[in-house]
Amino acid sequence: MTNIRESLIQMERVLTRRAFFVNVIKGASAVAVYDRFGPKIFGDPVEDPLSRAYEIFGAFGRLVIPVDQDPGWATFEPEITEYGLGTYVRQVFTLGNDLAFGGLLQAINAFNEIPPQIDFGPKFLEMSLAARADYLTKVLAGAFEYDGVQDILSFGGVFMLLGVKQTFFLNFPHHLANPDAEFQDVLGNTPRTGWDIMRFKGPVGADEEERLRARNADSPELPGVDWGNPFI
Amino acid sequence: MSMVETYDVIICGAGSGGGFMAGEIAAHGSLLILDAGPYFPEEAAPGIGSPQRRKLATQMNLGTWLPDSNESNHGRLFFTYPMYMDQSNPFSATAQREPRLVGGGSAINVGAWLRPRVVDFDGFEEETGVQGWGKSDFEPHFRRAERILHVHRDPREYWNKASILYEQIALDMGIPVFEEASNRHRCILCGHRLNAGMPCKYDSLMSTALTQIPKAIQNGATLLDNAKVLRVEISNGTATGVTYERNGETFTANARKLVVVSAGAMGTPLLLRDSGLHSLNSNIGQYLRAHPGVPIDVLLPGDDWNSDRGYQWNIYHHVMEENGEALDSVVHASAGFPATTPWVAAAFKIGLFGRPYKDVMRKFRGRAGAFIFEMKPAIHGRVSGSVDYPVISYPIATTTGVLEPKTLSELVAGLRQVWEVYREMGAYSAFPNADDPAPILHQQVSLFITTSGALHPQGTCRAGSDPSNSVVDANLMSWDVGNLMCCDASVVPNHISANPNSMIMAVSSRAADFVNTQILGAGPEVTAEAEEAALAAEAAQEGASQ
Numbered sequence: 018m019t020n021i022r023e024s025l026i027q028m029e030r031v032l033t034r035r036a037f038f039v040n041v042i043k044g045a046s047a048v049a050v051y052d053r054f055g056p057k058i059f060g061d062p063v064e065d066p067l068s069r070a071y072e073i074f075g076a077f078g079r080l081v082i083p084v085d086q087d088p089g090w091a092t093f094e095p096e097i098t099e100y101g102l103g104t105y106v107r108q109v110f111t112l113g114n115d116l117a118f119g120g121l122l123q124a125i126n127a128f129n130e131i132p133p134q135i136d137f138g139p140k141f142l143e144m145s146l147a148a149r150a151d152y153l154t155k156v157l158a159g160a161f162e163y164d165g166v167q168d169i170l171s172f173g174g175v176f177m178l179l180g181v182k183q184t185f186f187l188n189f190p191h192h193l194a195n196p197d198a199e200f201q202d203v204l205g206n207t208p209r210t211g212w213d214i215m216r217f218k219g220p221v222g223a224d225e226e227e228r229l230r231a232r233n234a235d236s237p238e239l240p241g242v243d244w245g246n247p248f249i
Numbered sequence: 250m251s252m253v254e255t256y257d258v259i260i261c262g263a264g265s266g267g268g269f270m271a272g273e274i275a276a277h278g279s280l281l282i283l284d285a286g287p288y289f290p291e292e293a294a295p296g297i298g299s300p301q302r303r304k305l306a307t308q309m310n311l312g313t314w315l316p317d318s319n320e321s322n323h324g325r326l327f328f329t330y331p332m333y334m335d336q337s338n339p340f341s342a343t344a345q346r347e348p349r350l351v352g353g354g355s356a357i358n359v360g361a362w363l364r365p366r367v368v369d370f371d372g373f374e375e376e377t378g379v380q381g382w383g384k385s386d387f388e389p390h391f392r393r394a395e396r397i398l399h400v401h402r403d404p405r406e407y408w409n410k411a412s413i414l415y416e417q418i419a420l421d422m423g424i425p426v427f428e429e430a431s432n433r434h435r436c437i438l439c440g441h442r443l444n445a446g447m448p449c450k451y452d453s454l455m456s457t458a459l460t461q462i463p464k465a466i467q468n469g470a471t472l473l474d475n476a477k478v479l480r481v482e483i484s485n486g487t488a489t490g491v492t493y494e495r496n497g498e499t500f501t502a503n504a505r506k507l508v509v510v511s512a513g514a515m516g517t518p519l520l521l522r523d524s525g526l527h528s529l530n531s532n533i534g535q536y537l538r539a540h541p542g543v544p545i546d547v548l549l550p551g552d553d554w555n556s557d558r559g560y561q562w563n564i565y566h567h568v569m570e571e572n573g574e575a576l577d578s579v580v581h582a583s584a585g586f587p588a589t590t591p592w593v594a595a596a597f598k599i600g601l602f603g604r605p606y607k608d609v610m611r612k613f614r615g616r617a618g619a620f621i622f623e624m625k626p627a628i629h630g631r632v633s634g635s636v637d638y639p640v641i642s643y644p645i646a647t648t649t650g651v652l653e654p655k656t657l658s659e660l661v662a663g664l665r666q667v668w669e670v671y672r673e674m675g676a677y678s679a680f681p682n683a684d685d686p687a688p689i690l691h692q693q694v695s696l697f698i699t700t701s702g703a704l705h706p707q708g709t710c711r712a713g714s715d716p717s718n719s720v721v722d723a724n725l726m727s728w729d730v731g732n733l734m735c736c737d738a739s740v741v742p743n744h745i746s747a748n749p750n751s752m753i754m755a756v757s758s759r760a761a762d763f764v765n766t767q768i769l770g771a772g773p774e775v776t777a778e779a780e781e782a783a784l785a786a787e788a789a790q791e792g793a794s795q
Binding site: 178 | 296297300303304362364366367395399400401402403407425427430434435436437438439451552567575590594595596600602603604606607610613614746
């Protein structure tokens, strides 16, 4: 059986080396929470922690990126949840380190399990949408410091928040580059992806490249530097 | 070990420094150029590129620094080094990168060509006593590099709208704004390479891989790419050659007259350490200078601010004090790094979720921004370890986790000044928010820098007047080992107030004149000064004939 504490240590080691994340979780320690509460903080052991984490991650995605006038997380389920957690988070956040990924799954599981243990409410998966929003708001505001569980909730909550946002706006499911192509044409997407919602043009295709080249072919250039600059 | 060949000069590293020098000296002696990265020798037309180079844009791997991993610093086109910046969190390292491809930094940088400030040249002598490093000493070399690299400015009809408006409003506010020169000829503004600092897919960037390296090869130089130099060979106090690894085999090449180490401000001291020189000169790897920078991302009304794709750097200015003096901070306006790709922009407003978050993301096209560099932090760092196991320390944040005072105050002044300009342009939201209370703003800036790193490393094998405070003399020759030269950003005696590419090439141009005239026996007619005189005479003759 995987040693939970070791998994959490490895998760912290890997994730806090990811410069981007240090920004938002500096000082947090899931291991410290484990040392205070022991394994009960993660609820009853489940046979397949990844399946449970998919459930939580999917619910989290639906909360963070709802369907409104544009598509949201639910539009692309279940593939986006499987890709987001099983591939993107695993490879990009925990760098393919299985032990660290196991620690992150424990943190995600704790995010679901902790509310009843601190008498905050039902488990995350059993909450209404409004209660989930209230719970996440409080996690982000650091409201669980006095309950002693803020650190592990920050790990689970912040990584899921970044994970779903970045997965959705990677142009899922049309995001993978063709590694041998000179051009990366973006095909028309139905339904609209994150890129479309942002009206991001994406890479230049062969035709557009020709148009840009024609537009810029005769552009005049002013040689040298700006000699009106008295500092140089 | 197999095969020994002998050349007059061996250059280790074909980037801005070594690549530029190669083009200037190859006609005057036999030359071997070694680079750890790949070279694509196809004919490359500026703005069009070649099929192989086009594919670089999708085959890049930046590399991640993992101290526990055997794969450590092996990004596909980069060496990746850990840089420890935060004294309050000694276990946290940023991943710093130096390019590993022929062309080096000149193939990667965003094409911004900034001259150092006049005051920088005075600072060289003040710092190490180095002689002959005045502005006038380098002027012909800047101009030579600018001719070769096709340095130019774009007319305003090719600027993006945010740049034009920023210029107008900043000038109205009394902030002197200048045109930013670039060395990207016939750029089609595809937005591709600017997303991650990758080499230009269309070869519009006039790197040494397109300019000086082909010239060197044409003049008989041998270029070996994917050749990682393991050490400089030294015998009886003189550099005699190098040992390098290529295709799994180890080779030694001999140098009759000179070995030039041009592996970058981090790679050069590490290679000298691997060669044992740090036992001769304790200044190797010391005095690391770098430029910590912070972006500001704003939301403007409307949705047509970022040109077609990504960002353009058209203008820059120094952050100005109320008394009209320029601080040591430079603003590249209308950059907007965080706005360039949706998945990076997705982290904007991290605490938002639900419909409010989607509303922000729908405003993506209204984003603009600037990048602010602090050019003269009041600290220096250190490069130690080895090429395979480097340790870079640049402790810009104190034990409180907050940046050293000068860096912090000048970056915050920059954020506030830039935000004033954008607010006048109609911006209604900024990140970081320069109106936040000082403690919050200070923490945000400190966290960004200690987790994102500091760019433009310099000074790790600096030039000086005495071996007690420097690694090389004014001509870049090692104080301690004969026939050994360093030629890249590592030799800059004190930090400069600009992106360093132009300074590296000017330094390299001057060093090339020294090599040609003092080591390879060429006449004075090959120097930059003679070149300028010839050009002036040619122009005068043309004028007379018209």
